[in-house]
Amino acid sequence: MADVIKKATRESYGEALAELSEKYSDLIVLDADLAAATKTGIFKKACPERFFDCGIAEANMMGIAAGIASTGKKVFASSFAMFAAGRAFEIVRNSIGYPHLNVKIGATHAGISVGEDGATHQCNEDIALMRTIPGMTVICPADDVEAKAAVAAALEFNGPVYMRFGRLAVPVFNDKDTYKFELGKGVQLKDGNDVTIIATGLMVNEAMIAADMLAADGINARVINIHTIKPLDKEIVCKAARETGVIVTAEEHSVIGGLGSAVADAVTECCPVPVIKVGVNDVFGHSGPAVQLLKEFGLSAENIAEKAKAAVALKK
Amino acid sequence: MDATIRKQLEATACKVRMGVIEGVFNAKSGHPGGSLSICDLLTYLYFAKLNVDPKNPKMPERDRLVLSKGHCAPALYSVLAERGFFDKSELKSLRHIGAMLQGHPDMKGTPGVDMSTGSLGQGISAACGMALSGKISNESYKVYAVLGDGEIEEGQVWEAAMFAAHNKLDNLVAIVDNNGLQIDGKITDVCSPMPITDKFEAFGWHVITMNAHDFDDIERAFNEAEKINGKPVAIIQTSTKGKGVSFMENQVGWHGTAPNAEQYEQAMKELNETLKGLEG
Numbered sequence: 001m002a003d004v005i006k007k008a009t010r011e012s013y014g015e016a017l018a019e020l021s022e023k024y025s026d027l028i029v030l031d032a033d034l035a036a037a038t039k040t041g042i043f044k045k046a047c048p049e050r051f052f053d054c055g056i057a058e059a060n061m062m063g064i065a066a067g068i069a070s071t072g073k074k075v076f077a078s079s080f081a082m083f084a085a086g087r088a089f090e091i092v093r094n095s096i097g098y099p100h101l102n103v104k105i106g107a108t109h110a111g112i113s114v115g116e117d118g119a120t121h122q123c124n125e126d127i128a129l130m131r132t133i134p135g136m137t138v139i140c141p142a143d144d145v146e147a148k149a150a151v152a153a154a155l156e157f158n159g160p161v162y163m164r165f166g167r168l169a170v171p172v173f174n175d176k177d178t179y180k181f182e183l184g185k186g187v188q189l190k191d192g193n194d195v196t197i198i199a200t201g202l203m204v205n206e207a208m209i210a211a212d213m214l215a216a217d218g219i220n221a222r223v224i225n226i227h228t229i230k231p232l233d234k235e236i237v238c239k240a241a242r243e244t245g246v247i248v249t250a251e252e253h254s255v256i257g258g259l260g261s262a263v264a265d266a267v268t269e270c271c272p273v274p275v276i277k278v279g280v281n282d283v284f285g286h287s288g289p290a291v292q293l294l295k296e297f298g299l300s301a302e303n304i305a306e307k308a309k310a311a312v313a314l315k316k
Numbered sequence: 317m318d319a320t321i322r323k324q325l326e327a328t329a330c331k332v333r334m335g336v337i338e339g340v341f342n343a344k345s346g347h348p349g350g351s352l353s354i355c356d357l358l359t360y361l362y363f364a365k366l367n368v369d370p371k372n373p374k375m376p377e378r379d380r381l382v383l384s385k386g387h388c389a390p391a392l393y394s395v396l397a398e399r400g401f402f403d404k405s406e407l408k409s410l411r412h413i414g415a416m417l418q419g420h421p422d423m424k425g426t427p428g429v430d431m432s433t434g435s436l437g438q439g440i441s442a443a444c445g446m447a448l449s450g451k452i453s454n455e456s457y458k459v460y461a462v463l464g465d466g467e468i469e470e471g472q473v474w475e476a477a478m479f480a481a482h483n484k485l486d487n488l489v490a491i492v493d494n495n496g497l498q499i500d501g502k503i504t505d506v507c508s509p510m511p512i513t514d515k516f517e518a519f520g521w522h523v524i525t526m527n528a529h530d531f532d533d534i535e536r537a538f539n540e541a542e543k544i545n546g547k548p549v550a551i552i553q554t555s556t557k558g559k560g561v562s563f564m565e566n567q568v569g570w571h572g573t574a575p576n577a578e579q580y581e582q583a584m585k586e587l588n589e590t591l592k593g594l595e596g
Contacts, residue, residue, distance in 0.1 A: 028452065052448065052483070060441045060475035067445020070423070070431060072376070073452070091438055091472070099423050099432040 005144075006169035009201075010108040012147035013165045014039025017076060017106075018046040019148075024155055026073045030065055032058045037167075038078040038108040058083040062091040062103075069101040074155060077103060081110035081164060085126035096160050097133040104154050105130075105162045110140075111252035112280060112297055113168040113202065115290035122285040128257025130162040131230040137183070138230040140164040140251075140259075142204035145174035146227055149181035157183060166252070168290045170202045186233035192222035195308045196240035196247045200226045200259045202294075203250035203278070209301035210250075214308055221308055232262050238270035246311035247275045250304050252294070255279040274314050276307045321364075322531045327594040328398060329359040333560045334587045335394025335407050341580040343411035346419070349570040350464060351391035353495040353528060353555040358395040360534045361460060370400035373427040379457050380430040380446050384439025385464035385493065386420040387572070392429070393417050401428035437470025439463070440490060444480050447488040447548075461490045466498030468509045474519065480548040481520030488548045489541050490521075493528065495557035497568045516550040528555030561586055 017029055021043060033056045035041040044051035054061035058079050065077040077084070084107040085092070096103045107126060114122045130138045139154065139161060141147035147165060154161045189204070190211050199207035204225045211221040222244055224236055241247060247267065249260035260277030267273055280297055294300060332355045340346035358381075362368070366379040383392045390410065397404040402416070409415040416425055420434025430446070433439040443461035450457050467473065480488055492512055500506045509515070513523045522544045526537035534553075541549040557571070558564030561583040575583055 026453075028449075050452070054479060055475075055482075057472075057475035057479070059437075059472045060444070060479055063438050063441020063472070063476065064445035064448065064479065067382075067431070067442035067447075068449045069445075070442065071446055071449040073449055090435060091441070094432070094435045095438045095442055 005172045007144040007172055008167055008169045009141055009144065009147040009165040010039045010167060012144040013106055013108065013151060013163070014042035016148040016151035017043035020152060020155060021047045021050070024074055027155070028052065028068055028073055028075045030054055030061050030075065030077045032056055032061050032079045032083065034079055038106065040078045040106070058088040059091045062088045063095050065103045066095040066099070066101050069103045075103055076106050078106040078108065080121060081107040081123035081126040082121055085129045085162065086123060089129050093133050097136055100135050100159060102158050103160050106165065107162065108165040109167045110164045111166060111201070112285045112293050112299065113166055113252060113290040115167070115293060116287050118287040119284040124254040124280040124285070125257070126164060127229055127253050127259065128261070131257070131262065135159060136230065137161040137228065139228050140201040141227050142201055142225055143170060143174055144172045145176045145179045146181060149179060150227060153181045153183050164201065166202055168202065171205050173205055173208070181227070184228045184231045184233060186236035187225040187227070188222065188236065189225055190221070190223040192220040193244055194220045195311050196222040196224060196244045197250060197304060197308060198224045198226055198237065198240070198247055198259065198263055199250040200229060201252050203252055203299060206299070206301040207250050207304055210304035210308060213301060213305040217309070219308065219312055226259060229259050229262055232266055234266045234270065237263055237266045241267040241271040241273045245273050245315050247273060248278060248304060248307045248311050249275060250278040252299050253279055255281055274311060276311050278304050278307055317532045317535050323594055325359055325363060325531050327591060328363055329356045330560065330587055330591045330594060332359050332391065332394045332398055334584060335397060335404065336390040337561065337575065337580060337583045337587065339390045339393060339407040339410040339417070340574045342408045344574050345411060346390055346574055347387040347572045348390065348564060348574070349497065349557040349567070350385060350493065350495065351388040352559045352561060352564065353557050354388055354391050354462060354493050355560065356529050356531065356534065357462065357491060357553060358391055360531060362395045362399045365538060367457070368428070370428070373401055377455065377457055380443070380459045382431040382439040382443040382459065382461045383421055383433055384443070384461050385436065385467050386433030386439065389419065389421050392421060396428040436464070436467040437472035440473055440476040443488060443490070444476050444485060447480070447485040448483055450487050451483070451485065457487070459488045461488070463490060463492050465492055465494045465496065465503050465509060465512065466506070468492060468512065469507055477516065477519040477521065484546050485548045486545050489551060490548065491551045491553055493555050494552055495555045497557045497571065499571050501568055512552050520547060521550045522547045524549065524551045526551050526553045528553035529559055560590065
């Protein structure tokens with residue numbers, strides 16, 4: 001484990017934009033005075049003529065993106081998740097979602113791992129907000145490799161996409177040479193038949209660690225990475241429900257309206273089984289180092305393993 | 317302006333007003349007041365100014381019009397129908413189930429609608445995006461955005477105003493329809509956005525004032541707008557809400573109310589008389 005490389009998915013996002021700037025000569029990137037933090041500054045450095053800072057005005061930025069997209073150019077609009085999905089929600093719904101315009105929203109600093117900035121900036125509601133918009137694709141990559149591949153896939157896709165990136169450096173576990181990103185497809189990382197752990201974002205790595213912990217206790221857990229929360233890969237979720245009988249979801253997001261809710265919605269229709277959610281339990285965060293906050297709010301392998309054991313116990 | 321052309325535009329605007337009344341009456345809901353105040357403006361733009369082709373509504377090099385005050389869709393629909401983007405019979409099914417013409421403009425479903433609008437304050441941002449895009453790829457099209465005077469109470473309008481001036485969007489013209497009334501009363505009583513001209517000037521725009529119901533003055537204003545370089549242009553048009561239908565003029569109650577059968581007959585009779593006078 002000593003040689004695990006860690007990288008924040010926001011870094012991957014900024015790098016991917018710059019790397020793809022040649023291939024997509026019509027790609028425009030917008031930011032709202034956070035280019036240094038969202039890492040769109042990397043694109044700005046590579047293509048200053050195609051980068052526009054909208055200032056601290058996220059609502060207008062989303063409208064600008066809609067207008068640009070209406071003329072046929074590709075466009076990314078970036079800010080922190082709190083402002084992209086929260087403050088600008090209604091503009092995203094009405095100016096981007098309703099006309100189904102080809103706007104990509106690059107939202108960084110999602111979740112509690114924002115850390116020291118505290119509750120005002122720790123957005124645990126963005127997945128819930130964005131997935132209620134008809135036609136909106138919602139992506140939450142787990143590591144650097146997946147994040148870069150997701151940006152490339154989103155640019156190839158025609159339609160509005162909300163992409164969720166993190167501030168905290170997280171382990172890179174996918175192999176960039178073999179990894180293939182398929183929009184809307186879940187990835188089974190480990191087979192198992194006692195319980196399925198379905199995770200997204202930085203919780204995917206925790207889910208893998210949890211599976212190792214469970215194995216030590218004789219529990220064989222399946223692990224699925226859901227990078228595309230909407231449209232959800234119902235096939236892989238329902239198969240897991242049928243074959244393992246219980247599900248634990250894990251996300252750095254409120255337990256209300258996020259991945260856990262999406263999974264519960266799906267299994268209720270195809271194969272009702274218990275779904276236990278690991279997430280932020282309907283509370284605001286607070287200031288502190290990200291790693292400590294993740295532990296404190298139960299966003300850890302230990303908590304996933306504990307919930308998985310409780311889930312398995314429900315089967316008896 | 318040539319007298320014959322002016323008369324033609326006045327007659328067309330009158331027909332556009334009839335379409336507004338037709339649509340709102342059949343919908344039994346909608347916004348006649350603010351629609352009637354922009355009929356001359358939209359008639360001028362669609363019949364004397366915009367580079368558009370009703371047969372090719374998505375033509376990439378077309379001029380764009382964003383109706384930021386989207387609730388005045390009946391005026392936009394009526395002028396688009398009059399210009400030949402779709403059949404006038406569509407106006408009668410405005411707001412009906414399964415109709416092409418939605419309560420607020422839907423760019424996906426209606427030929428000639430360049431942006432979906434209706435939630436106030438948003439259209440101007442999209443118009444800025446279109447103008448910026450044109451600048452980026454050196455295109456010659458112009459973008460026109462029509463805003464309400466109540467609408468500019470939305471903070472997003474001023475975010476957009478800052479952005480347009482900062483990016484020197486001289487291919488953008490915003491027209492503020494200053495009819496002085498919004499749902500809850502006079503704009504100066506509700507939460508005054510006045511002075512409008514000073515605000516746009518302070519935000520770095522070139523500001524022109526215009527009489528919304530005088531085609532000579534409308535032409536003068538747009539000719540002046542054409543000559544401005546390096547700045548976006550705001551045209552503040554002084555208008556009469558409900559213009560053209562005597563009992564609707566300057567009455568806040570006609571902001572979002574449809575006429576009943578009797579009122580419909582009277583409005584159409586008035587407009588027909590106006591039209592006869594212009595064509596006779």
